[in-house]
Amino acid sequence: MNRLSPNLIPLHSLFEGGRSDDQVVCHNDQGSMVWREFSAQVLSLAGQLKGRSEQRWLLAVDDPQVFAIRLLALLFAGKQVVIPHNAQPGTLGVLADVFDARMEDGVIDVPEVSGYLAALDPQQAIIDLYTSGSTGQPKRVRKTLAQFEAEIEVLESLWGPAVGNASIVATVPHQHIYGLLFRLLWPLSAGRPFDAVTCAHPDTLEERLLVLGDAVLISSPAQLGRMPELLSLASLKPALKAVFSSGGSLPAVAADAFFRQLGQAPVEVFGSTETGGIAWRCQEGGGEADLWTPFPGIDVACSNNGALSLLSPFLDSAAHREMDDAIELKPDGRFRLLGRLDRIVKIEEKRLSLPDMEQQLNAHSWVENSAVLPLPGRRQSLGALLVLHAEGRQFLESQGRRALSQILRTHLKQHFETVLLPRHWRFVDQLPIDERGKTSLAKLQSLFASEDPLYPEILRVHHSPDGAAHVVLDLCVPASIGHFSGHFPGLPILPGVVQIDWAVRYAREHLALSGHFSSLENIKFLALIMPDTKLSLSLKWNAATRRLEFSYSTSQRSFSTGRILFSGPG
Numbered sequence: 001m002n003r004l005s006p007n008l009i010p011l012h013s014l015f016e017g018g019r020s021d022d023q024v025v026c027h028n029d030q031g032s033m034v035w036r037e038f039s040a041q042v043l044s045l046a047g048q049l050k051g052r053s054e055q056r057w058l059l060a061v062d063d064p065q066v067f068a069i070r071l072l073a074l075l076f077a078g079k080q081v082v083i084p085h086n087a088q089p090g091t092l093g094v095l096a097d098v099f100d101a102r103m104e105d106g107v108i109d110v111p112e113v114s115g116y117l118a119a120l121d122p123q124q125a126i127i128d129l130y131t132s133g134s135t136g137q138p139k140r141v142r143k144t145l146a147q148f149e150a151e152i153e154v155l156e157s158l159w160g161p162a163v164g165n166a167s168i169v170a171t172v173p174h175q176h177i178y179g180l181l182f183r184l185l186w187p188l189s190a191g192r193p194f195d196a197v198t199c200a201h202p203d204t205l206e207e208r209l210l211v212l213g214d215a216v217l218i219s220s221p222a223q224l225g226r227m228p229e230l231l232s233l234a235s236l237k238p239a240l241k242a243v244f245s246s247g248g249s250l251p252a253v254a255a256d257a258f259f260r261q262l263g264q265a266p267v268e269v270f271g272s273t274e275t276g277g278i279a280w281r282c283q284e285g286g287g288e289a290d291l292w293t294p295f296p297g298i299d300v301a302c303s304n305n306g307a308l309s310l311l312s313p314f315l316d317s318a319a320h321r322e323m324d325d326a327i328e329l330k331p332d333g334r335f336r337l338l339g340r341l342d343r344i345v346k347i348e349e350k351r352l353s354l355p356d357m358e359q360q361l362n363a364h365s366w367v368e369n370s371a372v373l374p375l376p377g378r379r380q381s382l383g384a385l386l387v388l389h390a391e392g393r394q395f396l397e398s399q400g401r402r403a404l405s406q407i408l409r410t411h412l413k414q415h416f417e418t419v420l421l422p423r424h425w426r427f428v429d430q431l432p433i434d435e436r437g438k439t440s441l442a443k444l445q446s447l448f449a450s451e452d453p454l455y456p457e458i459l460r461v462h463h464s465p466d467g468a469a470h471v472v473l474d475l476c477v478p479a480s481i482g483h484f485s486g487h488f489p490g491l492p493i494l495p496g497v498v499q500i501d502w503a504v505r506y507a508r509e510h511l512a513l514s515g516h517f518s519s520l521e522n523i524k525f526l527a528l529i530m531p532d533t534k535l536s537l538s539l540k541w542n543a544a545t546r547r548l549e550f551s552y553s554t555s556q557r558s559f560s561t562g563r564i565l566f567s568g569p570g
Contacts, residue, residue: 366392515566
């Protein structure tokens with residue numbers, strides 16, 4: 001293995017010889033941690049954990065540096081590691097039966113000791129990752145350290161020489177397989193420093209590059225797709241040596257922006273928690289820029305139903321594993337992704353590929369991105385969620401949602417029968433994403449729940465650059481809404497308590513709001529909201545003071561304002 005790189009050390013034997021005492025392992029907002037400190041903390045904590053009887057340990061730590069120390073200490077203490085997909089109380093409650101003890105954020109008194117840790121058996125070192133699963137229930141994916149090491153060897157063989165000694169910076173969390181592997185395990189094995197600061201915003205990335213110098217960015221399509229609008233990519237040169245992306249396909253327009261301004265398109269990695277990495281591509285022009293190249297050692301085939309069939313050293317099985325991705329396999333072994341087979345729906349007994357419809361919507365000059373999805377509770381009904389370019393936004397603001405959706409329906413009629421066209425349309429500033437930069441069906445469907453007779457119609461969602469703190473929803477309050485009934489006969493008005501309820505509901509959906517309702521502050525109802533009123537709901541969440549500020553208004557008047565206080569964790 002070491003012939004790939006003289007610095008590459010398998011994780012299972014990382015502490016036998018180790019690194020030089022002063023080699024930097026991790027940068028943080030206070031400075032850096034060198035190997036002497038890092039290895040001493042792992043050694044000491046592993047010694048303490050060996051004396052504990054609990055075998056299965058839940059690891060839920062937000063700080064990447066602390067996470068790495070505790071992960072390695074648990075493994076070298078012979079413990080089984082359980083990593084949840086998030087640390088929300090509800091998630092941990094569901095997983096209560098799969099762990100015996102918890103390793104969380106906070107200071108642990110770990111005196112530094114000297115010595116070394118003997119190599120462990122990588123086949124016996126177990127890490128259980130949990131994903132949200134297709135049903136929303138946590139799904140366990142068991143990995144051995146040997147599987148991670150096999151993938152690290154492939155990554156180093158492909159990109160190690162180009163990456164060199166650059167530091168690793170990231171916009172993605174470390175608790176999921178992509179961030180865990182690319183942000184922590186690969187750098188630790190290859191002897192590259194990783195940065196504990198998560199660059200959630202472009203200005204943070206620029207600040208960290210000034211501190212770190214040469215760096216490699218680990219990010220996602222959702223985050224990279226917005227980056228060209230928020231900063232000059234050319235300003236990241238020459239510090240940024242490479243960009244990696246995973247979690248979905250990077251839009252070609254974003255890849256082109258990086259190529260033109262940075263001199264290189266991001267390296268996209270295709271894979272999953274279950275399979276590990278499968279293939280990669282780099283969209284730098286040419287008619288085959290969308291083709292994926294399998295990782296060395298991975299055999300890709302196309303099954304009889306057009307699905308990707310996979311034989312991988314990152315899996316336990318010695319047989320091909322069929323996936324839910326449809327592919328077009330080329331004679332040279334590369335392949336084109338055609339969409340998920342599980343995203344095939346039937347509308348009035350007619351078969352429809354949702355990715356195909358999204359591709360046609362994205363081909364319209366007004367559309368930047370789109371998502372088409374089946375809607376629950378509506379028989380054979382589709383919804384379309386769109387992010388618009390400037391020209392599309394101008395048309396929406398001047399002509400309205402109905403006129404724009406009709407133009408887009410006409411565009412789709414060139415490719416699909418009328419019965420297949422979406423009936424419900426939403427226009428947003430960006431597709432909703434989670435902390436991994438991925439969109440979930442539940443999040444998408446929540447934007448259509450407003451057609452429930454108890455909620456307004458959402459016309460558009462405006463996210464601020466700090467999406468966790470401020471959002472504005474353009475609403476229409478239809479006359480058919482149930483809250484107008486009996487309030488009051490002859491003069492229907494929207495109750496104030498409903499306005500407060502909506503503010504809390506949409507803040508929980510679109511912001512990082514947590515906690516339980518506590519009290520109200522400075523509530524003012526300034527004008528009546530009548531049936532068929534179109535207005536905007538502004539929501540600002542202050543996590544430090546745990547206050548949600550809301551206001552309902554139009555350009556001509558303010559209807560209501562106030563603050564809602566929350567207490568305790570969510």
